[in-house]
Each structure stands twice: as structure tokens, then as C-alpha cells.
Amino acid sequence: MYRPITAKVFRLLTSPEPVLFNSRQISSWLLSAGKMSSGKDSTSEDSSPSAVKRGAGIRSRPSPDHIDRRECKCAPETSNNSLGFNRGSFGKRRSRIDLRSEQRTGDSNSSKCQKNIRARVERSKSGQSYCKHAASANHVKAFDICLPSSSDSAGLKSLLEMEEFQENVEDPIEETRQGVLQPGMVLLKHYISLNDQIEIVKSCRELGLGPGGFYTPGYKYGAKLRLQMMCLGLNWDPETRKYEDRRPIDGCKPPSIPHEFNQLVETAIQDAHALIRKDIPLSNVEDMLPAMSPDICIVNFYTTSGRLGLHQDRDESRDSLDKGLPVVSFSVGDSAEFLYGNQRDVNKADNIVLESGDVLIFGGKSRHVFHGVTSIIPNSAPKALIEETGLCPGRLNLTFRRY
Numbered sequence: 001m002y003r004p005i006t007a008k009v010f011r012l013l014t015s016p017e018p019v020l021f022n023s024r025q026i027s028s029w030l031l032s033a034g035k036m037s038s039g040k041d042s043t044s045e046d047s048s049p050s051a052v053k054r055g056a057g058i059r060s061r062p063s064p065d066h067i068d069r070r071e072c073k074c075a076p077e078t079s080n081n082s083l084g085f086n087r088g089s090f091g092k093r094r095s096r097i098d099l100r101s102e103q104r105t106g107d108s109n110s111s112k113c114q115k116n117i118r119a120r121v122e123r124s125k126s127g128q129s130y131c132k133h134a135a136s137a138n139h140v141k142a143f144d145i146c147l148p149s150s151s152d153s154a155g156l157k158s159l160l161e162m163e164e165f166q167e168n169v170e171d172p173i174e175e176t177r178q179g180v181l182q183p184g185m186v187l188l189k190h191y192i193s194l195n196d197q198i199e200i201v202k203s204c205r206e207l208g209l210g211p212g213g214f215y216t217p218g219y220k221y222g223a224k225l226r227l228q229m230m231c232l233g234l235n236w237d238p239e240t241r242k243y244e245d246r247r248p249i250d251g252c253k254p255p256s257i258p259h260e261f262n263q264l265v266e267t268a269i270q271d272a273h274a275l276i277r278k279d280i281p282l283s284n285v286e287d288m289l290p291a292m293s294p295d296i297c298i299v300n301f302y303t304t305s306g307r308l309g310l311h312q313d314r315d316e317s318r319d320s321l322d323k324g325l326p327v328v329s330f331s332v333g334d335s336a337e338f339l340y341g342n343q344r345d346v347n348k349a350d351n352i353v354l355e356s357g358d359v360l361i362f363g364g365k366s367r368h369v370f371h372g373v374t375s376i377i378p379n380s381a382p383k384a385l386i387e388e389t390g391l392c393p394g395r396l397n398l399t400f401r402r403y
């Protein structure tokens, strides 16, 4: 399979981390054009799908560094629909969403944050970081999943126009077919329209830059997960494995789940029911896959070296787990190699590729399935999505649950 090098060069120039590129022509062109320092590592060990061994990199909630301590106790003002979606249009496939109609309004968090600025300035000297509002007063910036729109656009444009450079992508991974993977586990391929994927990225970006936004989760002894995380609705803490109103790292309250996300989740479950009914005669499809209206969403952003160890999602309420209320997972951006199985054993797990727009649902008998992400496949995101949003190399994943 051939892919234009243009998208890869775009990512190479803008990646926050080393990106794999094979073309000597391109690298020497870039070097001579002064776009890249000669010291840049171009062979990041885990950015190639062919370099990934089955199960390699699977760890149960990864290894230590340190956790940034954040001090801002602000609560977000973000409310449902504050992101400007036209109510009702999101989630209807082929719908157009007009983002111009509304904008986020005033931000009382800023003033709350301002009160502590002096103290924070002092603390920031000792390497601590704070929420976005504090960042406006010379503090550490929140994690941005998208590229700044103005950066080096002329250079990027000319690179994107170099259509003649193409690269052979080895070992194309077979596409997983949509359908019932096992009882209670349904994969909907290419389910989320491009427009909705774009809106999801834009919403997550905006929420992710605000209070309660993306951070690198970790444990008190220092281990950090190999992803950026943001919780919506309730905060899930990897240390305590509990859901709470505020996150311990900085006291911020998680933003609400945008209403349009919930609509898309509920429609996806209905479409999964239709798919099950086609394959399996059941008097009540909800016996296999219960319906669910989410009150929690965990948003993960994986860079191309991101991973997530094999684990079960079992921190929701006893009632939710007992009923088998499903987890609904949206994939947006680069594809991921995803493992799932009924044991915590990577060698016994099945492997599928989750692509941008795919929805994976696991409930009922599959509610406790072990699952994890072994690798992110570089340069596999839809080009139009990247062009429209500037999404950084990597993958956005949203898992919706009911507490």
C-alpha cells in the first residue's frame, strides 16, 4: 500500500516526538532546507507497526517518573452544548455542525485562579505546573492535542504539495470486519462521520486546554501512564481506581460530557443492537447488550509511542457492572492495535485494528473483557481530519461509561 509522503512530512515537522521516516531523499531535503536539526532521532523504536511484537509494551498501567502537582482548585464553567454544537445535529450521520453559532462564554475560573497567582509564581519556580488559567500568567501550558494553527504554515504547505514523494508502507494490517466479536462485544467500523470526528477533536481540544483538561496520569510512587488523559462527568483516578467529583492532582472538577457525544453513544448502541439482531436470533437484544446513557467519559490521547496495558474496566458502580452496562469506545486519529481477551494474557488475546471513526462496544458478558492498546500506527489518520483539525500525530480515544 502506498501513502503520500506529504502527510508524513507534515507530521515529521510538527511532531512533539521523534517520528519514523524512511526516505533519505526527504530527510536530506529537510536538512538542507533547515527544517530539521541533524541530531533528530529519525528511528524512534516504537513508531513502526512492523516493529511491534504481539504483546510487547503491554503493561498494566505503566512505569514511574513523577507526577506534576497542580494547585489550582478551580471548577470549570463548561456546560453541555457550550462548545457550539447545534443541538440535535451531532451524531446524525452526514450531518453538518455549525460551530459558528455559539462560543464558550465568560470564565470565572480565571478570576479564581488569579487570586492564587502570586503563590503559584513562587511555586512554578520549583517546577510545579497549573491549570490553563494560571498558564496565562506564565505558568506551564496545558497539553494541546492539536498543532498551533499558525506554525510554519508556508513551509508545511509546500511540503504538503510535494505529491511526487511516496513511501512504501510495509506490512499493511488487515482491516477487522465489523460485527459481533464475541457475545456483548460489537465493532462498528467507520461509524463516526468525518464531520463528527472533526467536531470531536475540536471539542476535546478545547476542553483539554481548560481546567480539568489533559494531563499525564500517574501513581504516587512515580509511574506515569503512556498517554494524556482527561475525564468528563466524573474524574477517574488511576491511583485509587475511584471516580470522584474532583481530581486529586489539582482539585479541578471534570468538564461535563458534551450532549452531542452522549447522543452519538446512544445511537451507536442502537445500531449495534440492529447488527446483533441480524446475526443472532434473540427475543431481547438487550439481554446481550444493555442500553446505556453515559455519565462518564475518559478521553485518552496517545502519541505514536503511547500504550495502554491489558486491563479490565471495573471501577464503575457494582450496579452498573452487574447489569453489564457497556463501555462505548470512539477512536479518532491514528489507528491502534488493540488487544482483547478473556484472560490477562497477551498471548491469548485477539488483536484488531481500531481506525479513525470506529466504535467498539463491550457490555453484557464482555463487560469484564481484558483489553489494551499495543501500538499506535503512525500516519494512519484520515488526511482530511488532520488538515481540518491539526490533530497531532497520535490517537484520541473516548470511552463512555455509566457509573
Ligand SMILES: O=C(O)CCC(=O)C(=O)O
Pocket: 298, 300, 308, 313, 329, 336, 338, 354, 371, 372, 373, 397, 399
Ligand atoms: O484506547 C483504547 O482503545 C482503550 C482505552 C481504555 O481501555 C480505557 O481508557 O480504559
Ligand SMILES: [Fe+2]
Pocket: 311, 312, 313, 371, 399
Ligand atoms: Fe479500558
